[in-house]
Amino acid sequence: MDSSSQSQSQELLFDFPPFLRQYKDGRVERLKGTDTVPPSTDPSSAGGVASKDVLISPQSGLSARLYLPKSKSKSSQPTKLPLLVYYHGGGFVIESAFSPTYHAFLNALVAQANVVAVSVDYRLAPEHPLPIAYHDSWAALQWAGSHSTGRGPEPWLNDHVDFDRVYLAGDSAGANIVHNMCTRAAAAAAAADGALKIAGSVLIHPYFWGSERVGSEMEDPESRAAIERTWKFACPGSAGCDDPLINPAKDPNLRGLGLGCGRVLVCVAEKDIFRERGRLYFEALGGCGWNGVVEFLETQDEGHVFHLFNPDSDKAKEFIKEVGLFLNRH
Template identity: 55%
Template sequence: METEVAKDWSPFARIYKDGRVERLLGTATVSPSLDEKTGIQSKDVAIPSDSAVSARLYIPKAAVDSLQKLPVLVYFHGGGFIIETAWSPTYHNYLNALVAEANIIAVSVEYRRAPEHPLPAAYDDSWTALKWVASHSAGNGPEEWLNSHANFKKVFMSGDSAGANIVHNMCIRLGEEKLNGVEFSGIMMVHPYFWGDEPLPLETTEPEKRSQVRDIWRMVNPTTTGCDDPLVNPATDPRLSGLGVDRILICVAEKDMLRQRGWYYKEVLSKSGWSGVVEVVEAPGEDHVFHLLNPGCENAAKMMKKLVSFMNDDK
């Protein structure tokens, strides 16, 4: 007898009444390798043995054989906190390309996912990963690539969708707890997963679409107060002015249901008393995470160029 479906989030996942989760997307994985096309070397590492966190590291092969110090990007994948992994071919290919273009080291974080591990598990794991990166700042951490080749005065964070939500929440935490030995030069949030109980101007008012976002948020964070929870609606967070970075790039897409939230983030941040610089760039005619679904398109190339210049133009 088939177990009954409790929640059907097709085409992403189904949750059954016996608690089993069937992920319908983002389940493919690829092994780390030397990517011949980009010259990027990758490997998987466990982050402290007492935690559930791991990561895939990326570095230009040429840098391994030199004394060069490179900026570090800590990346958090998207997928609504439910699907995708750091081992996904989508993210593996994307980070090979980004690392090659920007000439950086990347740490792609594998955090625990909902609903088996509801929030704040992903936030806790992401903070553990940041502390692990920082543990290399004196050159005596467990990972040689970071000890030898990381420039800890130029560390960035980025992520798409739920990963961008993680980036924001890590910056809130950075405003309260400093990571010694690391200087964060900026963050890049791509199509950030933010929401709110009340629609913004130009945001969809369709009850079905709004309830879907709300229901998914409640599933990944069962103890939430709702979509005005500061974790998903930064405008309600009194700590916003203390955000622990001073340069922010937000990428939005014209057809993305979450588009207005990216623009609104800039608006509320600018009014909060935060003293940094925030920029929003919009991709015309594109939808959510288009750059991952169609990496060869012109707008994806433009966005890649913007991300690279954001990291390389840092003074």
């Protein structure tokens, strides 16, 4: 390697602390969110929840981790359960469906809610910039829906899922994906193209933003500019933070969400930088003429995705309980 190439390989193109660095030679160094754990082939070691990994698309490498609760892992009873399609967070640039953090969280949520879950491992930016994660997320949802006739490739979904009770959920960037999947489902329903019907969605500390400050949101121009830079890093084709992909309040078609989803739970944390955006989203849904039911859950004295960082806390356990109750209300 000549000196100019070596210099370029060490020169930063983009620094996204504490998540990753990208160098001018194209190399990406992820600083966290890279660890993985295997699925739980022994349900007794995971609170009774069994899990396994599936390849959805050999062409793209899109895959997912499936979870089956204790009530089904050793049962042949005909009663079927809700399906939860889950999208992990990580700013669109780190984490995976196979990380220790999300494996533990999905085990806990599936056990609490008694649902079958598909945790989607969408491709990450910057190697795969947005909208690729949205395309992968939609493909995974369509793959799950292909089991609604009982003739899909995955027996767990054929045998154990009630496709009249399909829910989407995600945290942070994953919650952003949930919103965008619901609006896409609305458009698909309007076009009568046979898209999977979504009963409800859960947006946990959603990664939304905008150019104009709302509520008690931070004023510091440098901090706000940093958030906009990181969004443009993940989605270089975006016009900025008023793009409806990250600022649903600017989406003139928001009311159409009711075609793709009938119930929404918006979750925020009091000390989260994105709290005000979650509240704005809740208010926008309630005031846009959307013919659905929206609920709001705020956790006091906690920050962004606190339930992932401190899963054994009383507040995290109560939070998972509340999400489970939402998933089981008709």
